[in-house]
Amino acid sequence: ANVPVIFLAQSKNQIMPIEVEKKYRLNQKQRQAIERRMRDRSLSPSELEHEENTIYRGGRLNLGGCALRLRRVNGLAILTFKRRLPSKSAIKYQQEEEVNVGNPDAMAAILDSLGFQPALVYEKRRTRWKVDNAKVVIDELPFGLFMEIEAPAKKIKRVEKLLEADSLPAVIETYPTLTARFGKDRKGVIEARFVSEARPSGRARKKPNRR
Structure with a gap:
C-alpha cells in the first residue's frame, strides 16, 4: 500500500505522523492539461485504483474533528x-494513523461489534503520480474530478x-464532507457510487459471473 506523504511532529507523549496536502477541483480539460504537463516531464501514472471507502460513526467519532475509514x-x-489539525490556509494538516487489513469483512464485523456503524460510503477512481518527490493524485468521484x-x-x-x-480552485472540504452533501441516503447511510445499484454498506462489490 502507498504510504501518505508525512512529516513527524512531536506531540506530548509520542511522535505523531502528520499528513500535509492540498486539494483542487478540476474539470476534464484541466485534468488533461495537468496530465499532459506531467507526461511532458517523462512521468507516468500508477495503475488505476478502484476504491470503496466506508466512513464510520460512533464513540469519539460522533464528536467531530476525526474520522475512521475502511478503504478497499x-x-x-x-x-x-x-x-484534522487547525490550518488558516488551503493546505490541510491532519494526524493520520493507518494499518493494512488482511480481511476487510472481518474488520467491518469487529468495528460493528465495537459500536462503530457505517455513516458514509464513497467510491473513487485514483491515479498516482510522483512529481519532484511530491505525491500527486488525480481522483474521479461520482460528484467531480479532483487533484x-x-x-x-x-x-x-x-x-x-x-x-x-x-490558479486552480482549492477545495477545503474533505471527500466525506462532499459525500454528505452530494450522496444519496440509502437506509441511513449516505452513499456516492458510480453505479445506481445499492449494496450493503461496507461490503465489497462482487464481480459478475462470466460464462
Whole structure:
C-alpha cells in the first residue's frame, strides 16, 4: 500500500505522523492539461485504483474533528484514523494513523461489534503520480474530478507552479464532507457510487459471473 506523504511532529507523549496536502477541483480539460504537463516531464501514472471507502460513526467519532475509514482498493484494504489539525490556509494538516487489513469483512464485523456503524460510503477512481518527490493524485468521484498534492507546504507550492496549477480552485472540504452533501441516503447511510445499484454498506462489490 502507498504510504501518505508525512512529516513527524512531536506531540506530548509520542511522535505523531502528520499528513500535509492540498486539494483542487478540476474539470476534464484541466485534468488533461495537468496530465499532459506531467507526461511532458517523462512521468507516468500508477495503475488505476478502484476504491470503496466506508466512513464510520460512533464513540469519539460522533464528536467531530476525526474520522475512521475502511478503504478497499484493488483487492487490498486499509484502516485509517484521521484527526484534522487547525490550518488558516488551503493546505490541510491532519494526524493520520493507518494499518493494512488482511480481511476487510472481518474488520467491518469487529468495528460493528465495537459500536462503530457505517455513516458514509464513497467510491473513487485514483491515479498516482510522483512529481519532484511530491505525491500527486488525480481522483474521479461520482460528484467531480479532483487533484491532491501531498508534500511539505513549500514543496506543494513548488509543484503547483511546475504543473501550472496555482490558479486552480482549492477545495477545503474533505471527500466525506462532499459525500454528505452530494450522496444519496440509502437506509441511513449516505452513499456516492458510480453505479445506481445499492449494496450493503461496507461490503465489497462482487464481480459478475462470466460464462
